[in-house]
Amino acid sequence: MAVADSVLLTEIFFSLQGESSRVGLPTVFVRLTGCPLRCGYCDSAYAFYGGEHKTYDEVLQEVAKHGAKYVCVTGGEPLAQKNCLPLLTRLCDEGYSVSLETSGAMSIAEVDPRVSRIMDLKTPGSGEEAKNLLDNLPLLTTKDELKFVLTSEADYEWAKGMLSSHQLDSKCPVLFSPIWEGLKPDQLADWIVRDKLSVRMQVQLHKILWGEKPGV
Template identity: 80%
Template sequence: MARPDSVRLTEIFFSLQGESSRVGLPTVFIRLTGCPLRCGYCDSEYAFYGGETWHFDRILDEVAKHPTRTVCVTGGEPLAQRNCLPLLTALCDAGYSVSLETSGAMPIGEVDPRVSRIVDLKTPGSGEVDKNCWDNLPLLTAQDELKFVLTSEADYQWARQQVEQHQLAGRCPVLFSPVWQGVSPTDLAGWIVRDGLPVRMQVQLHKILWGEKPGV
């Protein structure tokens, strides 16, 4: 049984944030191991299995080696590990500005309120739309963000419907992201402008800079 102050970890690395409103910021990424979802476009399948057990003090020591106060906990699906919650709190207590990238399939209500929760609401094109935890939507605040990864114009229309039906743009920033080397960013930009949708389009900066590989 894992200690209450440890998690299963795939990697820690220092790079630029490639997504969300923090895009471009030097960030330490803590990638936890494991995920209950199998999205068709997943770019972190290497984090599904394996990993190594790290205690929180070791993680904090490693994070402190890098010249930033910005940390992102990601996966896999970090909330699939119960000890992710106390890890987030430990990072906040240490004075870091912490974001959490989560699939939206796990409840976010117990996440430390100091954490910015980046929730990825799964579209039909992901193959995992039935895993969405819809109870998360009312919990989102202005410091959180909701992301849709779009595989097609049909996904775009579905996401647009969710934004309008649940009045999501009035709750938190909403991000529309094209699947890497899938939906044309130019097409997505055109759809958003055409419809005057109150969302922010994003592309994955880290992949533009370094390609699709671990550790960036």
């Protein structure tokens, strides 16, 4: 049974950050359970169900065991749990450099301002474009990052249009990422260079190192 000061947790693990501008940094990942989206390329579907309720104190104790500076709260969709917000604040209060990986389908308005919000905009190829909460876009700051996971050239063109129409690269760093074993990274790189986009291309370092599996 859940208690007031707890979250439903899938796993906590220590690894290298595989994405965002923090790529390569030793990081503790706190993966919360549950997600209202069903993206076609999802690599964490095992976090949709199950999990175990852990108090904030229990989460903090487990995080502290790893002795890391960086903590990433992810999912699933962590903001689907209202108790994610106070957990983020507790982590910041403990002095960690905290990032949040969120789908862009939930409001980021109440996230502690000390947290770096790594937010997706879901492309048509994800199957979940309609879930994008565009009201989040004006809330992004230079310490946040906006990520497009691309499945095809059509997704790339859509993302390029969003970049231009919303002037996204003036709000925060923008990341373009090819889906794993789908869109070829060199193809995406060629398009970005050809079009001289002001974006950062990223590949998923953790999958290059260890493959697609939980806990890395």
